[in-house]
Amino acid sequence: MATTGVMRPGHIQLRVLDLDESVAFYKDVVGLVETGRDAAGRVYFKAWDERDHNSVILRQADRAGVDLIGFKVKDKATLEQLDKDLQAYGVATERIPAGELLETGERVRFTIPTGHVMELYAEKTDVGNGQPYTNPDPWIAASEHGIAPHRFDHCLLYGPNLEENLKLFTEVLGFHLVERVLLEDGKSLLATFISCSHKAHDLAFVAHPEPGKLHHLSFLLDSWEKVLRAADIMSMNRVSIDIGPTRHGITRGSTIYAFDPSGNRFETFCGGYETYPDHAPITWTFDEVGAGIFYHDRKLNERFLTVVT
Amino acid sequence: MNTPAPKVFHQVTIVETGEVYRCREDETLLAGMERLGKRGIPVGCRGGGCGVCKVQVEAGEYSKRVMSRAYVSAEEEAGGIVLACRVKPLSDIRLAVLGKMKKNVCATPSAAAADARQS
Ligand code: FES
Numbered sequence: 331m332a333t334t335g336v337m338r339p340g341h342i343q344l345r346v347l348d349l350d351e352s353v354a355f356y357k358d359v360v361g362l363v364e365t366g367r368d369a370a371g372r373v374y375f376k377a378w379d380e381r382d383h384n385s386v387i388l389r390q391a392d393r394a395g396v397d398l399i400g401f402k403v404k405d406k407a408t409l410e411q412l413d414k415d416l417q418a419y420g421v422a423t424e425r426i427p428a429g430e431l432l433e434t435g436e437r438v439r440f441t442i443p444t445g446h447v448m449e450l451y452a453e454k455t456d457v458g459n460g461q462p463y464t465n466p467d468p469w470i471a472a473s474e475h476g477i478a479p480h481r482f483d484h485c486l487l488y489g490p491n492l493e494e495n496l497k498l499f500t501e502v503l504g505f506h507l508v509e510r511v512l513l514e515d516g517k518s519l520l521a522t523f524i525s526c527s528h529k530a531h532d533l534a535f536v537a538h539p540e541p542g543k544l545h546h547l548s549f550l551l552d553s554w555e556k557v558l559r560a561a562d563i564m565s566m567n568r569v570s571i572d573i574g575p576t577r578h579g580i581t582r583g584s585t586i587y588a589f590d591p592s593g594n595r596f597e598t599f600c601g602g603y604e605t606y607p608d609h610a611p612i613t614w615t616f617d618e619v620g621a622g623i624f625y626h627d628r629k630l631n632e633r634f635l636t637v638v639t
Numbered sequence: 640m641n642t643p644a645p646k647v648f649h650q651v652t653i654v655e656t657g658e659v660y661r662c663r664e665d666e667t668l669l670a671g672m673e674r675l676g677k678r679g680i681p682v683g684c685r686g687g688g689c690g691v692c693k694v695q696v697e698a699g700e701y702s703k704r705v706m707s708r709a710y711v712s713a714e715e716e717a718g719g720i721v722l723a724c725r726v727k728p729l730s731d732i733r734l735a736v737l738g739k740m741k742k743n744v745c746a747t748p749s750a751a752a753a754d755a756r757q758s
């Protein structure tokens with residue numbers, strides 16, 4: 331599949347309660363690379379294998395959670411077109427000037443029906459993954475420091491209006507529905523897993539009355555062995571583990587979930603399948619959603635389902 | 640070799656259930672409860688961000704760290720309403736549990752909407 335239009339989740343700005351503690355955590359336990367700090371006090375990170383300047387941005391605040399998520403689009407013409415398309419669809423957009431986030435071009439910001447702030451942008455400085463683009467080695471020292479995921483991969487967000495939200499992403503932003511979970515009535519959406527690429531999900535949503543909540547952000551590893559290594563590193567560092575290592579029925583990923591020092595849940599996972607826009611979506615019924623979420627436990631887990639920031 | 644300093648313990652009583660456990664001075668009220676496999680205070684993120692471990696300290700001294708204002712206001716905090724994962728005991732503690740897991744995700748859409756109207 332040619333990846334055009336919206337390409338991938340590119341950045342997430344997280345709120346943290348204690349900046350220094352969180353910087354140390356994302357650097358040494360998660361194993362991200364610090365790439366900058368701005369005048370507003372925000373700290374920028376990327377995963378070692380990412381090429382663009384930043385993907386995770388920490389902002390000190392009086393509450394945890396997510397400020398915004400940015401998606402990189404193919405080029406500036408795409409950005410202009412999507413801004414027009416959003417407005418024509420009735421979504422108010424706002425322009426954030428280039429440079430407001432370090433090494434990032436102009437952004438188009440809007441609020442989606444679940445209450446989350448989303449952004450589109452076309453430009454972020456390519457700083458590379460520590461390897462040249464000619465004759466690179468497969469990995470570098472930074473890929474062994476901490477959990478050291480390859481990339482920021484996707485998020486699961488909690489909020490209302492899932493039907494309306496799905497329409498916006500599929501009809502305007504070019505996403506396709508990969509999997510969905512239905513409520514007890516067999517019709518309404520409990521959850522949606524959507525992709526703008528080959529990935530089984532670039533974003534996921536769960537129905538929840540409070541808008542704008544973060545369930546987790548997720549980082550990609552390349553093997554089940556690395557997921558176990560991540561679990562070991564978490565326990566060595568007394569990280570608050572939520573659940574895992576285990577496997578999802580939905581998207582088939584192998585995974586472990588834990589919480590950052592401010593209580594924001596994050597996932598480190600591997601696997602899952604590849605998807606194409608012509609694939610029929612997979613549906614999970616409410617009575618089997620336990621197995622959909624954790625394939626071996628096969629039952630609903632209250633903390634996993636209800637704790638958000 | 641240095642001998643480690645002796646650990647200081649305090650008694651924590653959860654008033655609703657009468658559950659009593661020994662909590663170290665260097666661990667949070669929530670961590671102490673969990674380490675002993677005890678129950679009573681709901682366990683969420685353990686990082687002061689999700690609000691499910693909210694308690695009212697009715698008696699006792701404690702130290703505390705920054706906790707989410709989305710769940711505990713400054714006035715509440717001044718009145719001893721805190722998140723148990725951000726508080727360490729300095730004396731014996733008596734506490735009442737305020738926080739709970741929200742069941743919204745398992746509710747039908749109409750029930751979820753009713754919940755939303757109430758909150
Ligand atoms: S467990 Fe989340 S705030 Fe204490």
Ligand SMILES: [Fe+2]
Pocket residue numbers: 484485486546548597
């Ligand atoms: Fe995930």
